[in-house]
Amino acid sequence: xxxxxxxxxxxxxxxxxxxxxxxxxxxxxxxxxxxxxxxxxxxxxxxxxxxxxxxxxxxxxxxxxxxxxxxxxxxxxxxxxxxxxxxxxxxxxxxxxxxxxxxxxxxxxxxxxxxxxxxxxxxxxxxxxxxxxxxxxxxxxxxxxxxxxxxxxxxxxxxxxxxxxxxxxxxxxxxxxxxxxxxxxxxxxxxxxxxxxxxxxxxxxxxxxxxxxxxxxxxxxxxxxxxxxxxxxxxxxxxxxxxxxxxxxxxxxxxxxxxxxxxxxxxxxxxxxxxxxxxxxxxxxxxxxxxxxxxxxxxxxxxxxxxxxxxxxxxxxxxxxxxxxxxxxxxxxxxxxxxxxxxxxxxxxxxxxxxxxxxxxxxxxxxxxxxxxxxxx
Amino acid sequence: xxxxxxxxxxxxxxxxxxxxxxxxxxxxxxxxxxxxxxxxxxxxxxxxxxxxxxxxxxxxxxxxxxxxxxxxxxxxxxxxxxxxxxxxxxxxxxxxxxxxxxxxxxxxxxxxxxxxxxxxxxxxxxxxxxxxxxxxxxxxxxxxxxxxxxxxxxxxxxxxxxxxxxxxxxxxxxxxxxxxxxxxxxxxxxxxxxxxxxxxxxxxxxxxxxxxxxxxxxxxxxxxxxxxxxxxxxxxxxxxxxxxxxxxxxxxxxx
Numbered sequence: 001x002x003x004x005x006x007x008x009x010x011x012x013x014x015x016x017x018x019x020x021x022x023x024x025x026x027x028x029x030x031x032x033x034x035x036x037x038x039x040x041x042x043x044x045x046x047x048x049x050x051x052x053x054x055x056x057x058x059x060x061x062x063x064x065x066x067x068x069x070x071x072x073x074x075x076x077x078x079x080x081x082x083x084x085x086x087x088x089x090x091x092x093x094x095x096x097x098x099x100x101x102x103x104x105x106x107x108x109x110x111x112x113x114x115x116x117x118x119x120x121x122x123x124x125x126x127x128x129x130x131x132x133x134x135x136x137x138x139x140x141x142x143x144x145x146x147x148x149x150x151x152x153x154x155x156x157x158x159x160x161x162x163x164x165x166x167x168x169x170x171x172x173x174x175x176x177x178x179x180x181x182x183x184x185x186x187x188x189x190x191x192x193x194x195x196x197x198x199x200x201x202x203x204x205x206x207x208x209x210x211x212x213x214x215x216x217x218x219x220x221x222x223x224x225x226x227x228x229x230x231x232x233x234x235x236x237x238x239x240x241x242x243x244x245x246x247x248x249x250x251x252x253x254x255x256x257x258x259x260x261x262x263x264x265x266x267x268x269x270x271x272x273x274x275x276x277x278x279x280x281x282x283x284x285x286x287x288x289x290x291x292x293x294x295x296x297x298x299x300x301x302x303x304x305x306x307x308x309x310x311x312x313x314x315x316x317x318x319x320x321x322x323x324x325x326x327x328x329x330x331x332x333x334x335x336x337x338x339x340x341x342x343x344x345x346x347x348x349x350x351x352x353x354x355x356x357x358x359x360x361x362x363x364x365x366x367x368x369x370x371x372x373x374x375x376x377x
Numbered sequence: 378x379x380x381x382x383x384x385x386x387x388x389x390x391x392x393x394x395x396x397x398x399x400x401x402x403x404x405x406x407x408x409x410x411x412x413x414x415x416x417x418x419x420x421x422x423x424x425x426x427x428x429x430x431x432x433x434x435x436x437x438x439x440x441x442x443x444x445x446x447x448x449x450x451x452x453x454x455x456x457x458x459x460x461x462x463x464x465x466x467x468x469x470x471x472x473x474x475x476x477x478x479x480x481x482x483x484x485x486x487x488x489x490x491x492x493x494x495x496x497x498x499x500x501x502x503x504x505x506x507x508x509x510x511x512x513x514x515x516x517x518x519x520x521x522x523x524x525x526x527x528x529x530x531x532x533x534x535x536x537x538x539x540x541x542x543x544x545x546x547x548x549x550x551x552x553x554x555x556x557x558x559x560x561x562x563x564x565x566x567x568x569x570x571x572x573x574x575x576x577x578x579x580x581x582x583x584x585x586x587x588x589x590x591x592x593x594x595x596x597x598x599x600x601x602x603x604x605x606x607x608x609x610x611x612x613x614x615x616x617x618x619x620x621x622x623x624x625x626x627x628x629x630x631x632x
Contacts (some may be wrong), residue, residue, distance in 0.1 A: 071586070074399075074585070074586050075533050075534075075535070075582055075586055076533060077399070078398060078399020078400060078581075078582070078585045078586075079399065079400060079401045079404075079585070080398070080399070254479065254480055258477065258478045258479060258480060259450050259477045259478070259479065260479065261479050262479060299480075301479055301480050301481075301482070363401075366401060367401065368400070368401040368402060370423060372422065372423060373422055373423055373448075374422055374448060375421060375422045375448060375457075375458055375461065377449075377454050377457050377458070
């Protein structure tokens with residue numbers, strides 16, 4: 001397959017410099033209980049307050065932080081919780097990343113759905129009532145080029161009111177074309193903001209370009225996307241520093257692009273095929289929740305997505321408390337909704353409940369499932 | 378006492394407008410009933426096709442729908458959403474919300490004026506949500522707005538009438554119903570707004586985040602009625618400092 005790789009676009013931006021400067025100065029161990037109390041007493045969090053809430057000193061305050069976060073979530077989002085599902089359309093990858101099941105050297109079954117197969121998957125998912133979909137590929141421009149992704153977006157737009165993309169980073173004009181095709185949102189996760197570690201775990205492949213990835217959200221909105229997502233892969237590096245940096249990244253981005261909708265994801269490292277021992281190290285559920293609560297209080301208006309990487313009991317409590325988006329009816333292999341799965345998964349999931357199950361769960365918790373929150377304009 | 382609220386030629390007995398975006402659907406019906414609500418907003422982006430439930434099924438038939446343009450970031454998007462609302466059979470009322478800021482959800486008055494003008498010409502009954510600025514309100518009135526909906530405080534903040542003095546100016550100067558839209562957090566604040574002479578109050582978060590939303594809706598109903606009656610009664614003046622003698626400075630005059 002022939003696919004030309006354009007030169008990586010550089011855009012004028014000081015967001016990386018600002019994020020880097022503050023993140024380097026952040027020392028979680030230096031934060032005290034008094035810092036945490038101050039943070040919890042404030043209407044609007046400073047960077048320092050945000051750091052305090054992510055620090056070990058905040059762990060004894062988790063219940064109090066949760067109470068504040070729940071009130072803030074309720075105030076901003078009411079009882080609404082958005083439902084969506086991911087659809088992996090290809091799992092080829094050009095990168096060699098130490099933590100990921102899609103890495104090119106991992107001998108898993110690879111696949112790329114044909115347009116007919118994509119449509120069958122979309123139709124099956126739409127029948128569950130969902131109206132928002134997230135299309136994903138492995139990071140291979142060679143095997144899943146922008147034209148292929150654009151065709152998938154056009155198909156998805158026939159069935160869904162909102163289409164998100166979680167693909168490799170693109171240039172502005174490529175994002176603009178996908179926007180024209182009907183894409184609304186772009187998720188790009190930095191994995192870790194520790195640049196030394198980033199270089200180490202991204203052994204080879206285009207993903208090694210840290211700053212090009214860092215600026216992907218900016219290029220996406222410059223290309224017309226409505227919203228973007230931020231996050232670090234928790235457990236890869238120092239999760240407190242990574243979450244701090246991800247929050248700042250989103251904060252400075254929002255200052256520069258106030259129209260864009262912002263969301264956070266909080267993936268923890270999971271085991272994958274041929275690497276069963278991999279796990280989130282020091283990021284237990286308490287720490288994961290701590291990160292979610294800190295995101296909520298630092299940027300109360302931002303959506304937070306809770307992944308099927310987490311067990312049902314955790315997800316059920318996290319929605320309404322901090323999370324406002326939840327995936328349902330999830331398959332993380334390639335295909336698997338309409339027909340049999342064609343390619344293997346990126347990681348193992350912990351919550352395979354159907355859309356109807358998640359719907360009932362939300363209602364039973366006094367929450368309102370929201371299937372569509374966007375009008376295609 | 379015959380005291381109806383008239384918006385765009387339609388009469389309402391209730392002056393409590395409900396924002397519906399933050400409720401569970403089941404709760405919406407109860408709140409409308411307890412609050413005596415006759416007009417409720419409808420976020421079109423949530424009411425479109427798809428999903429398992431539709432908010433329209435939970436709003437009682439006699440309640441006037443006020444579709445809003447939430448999600449619009451400029452006049453063009455607001456106009457398109459408004460037209461879509463009409464096509465979907467949501468009636469002629471439209472609440473214009475143009476919000477190019479995802480953090481504070483503050484409205485863009487300039488774009489709102491543009492959208493008001495276009496939609497009023499198309500026969501919509503336009504109710505623009507706005508930052509309480511007299512000059513912008515005049516332009517919205519000139520453009521054909523049927524009511525003006527200034528914010529009392531940032532949306533969802535429950536902070537009350539932070540913009541009190543500016544809303545008083547609108548009440549004094551604009552010959553249209555002034556409806557306080559965002560920020561009202563308690564029934565006492567709704568009452569205070571009504572005492573200032575606003576025509577109606579809209580609330581959403583304040584009711585949705587209450588421990589008992591149904592009970593809070595009835596509290597808002599009573600508070601809004603009390604404030605309205607106080608306004609109609611003409612409240613006595615409040616003295617700034619101490620009690621005054623009847624003519625402390627002019628009692629020496631002989632004729």
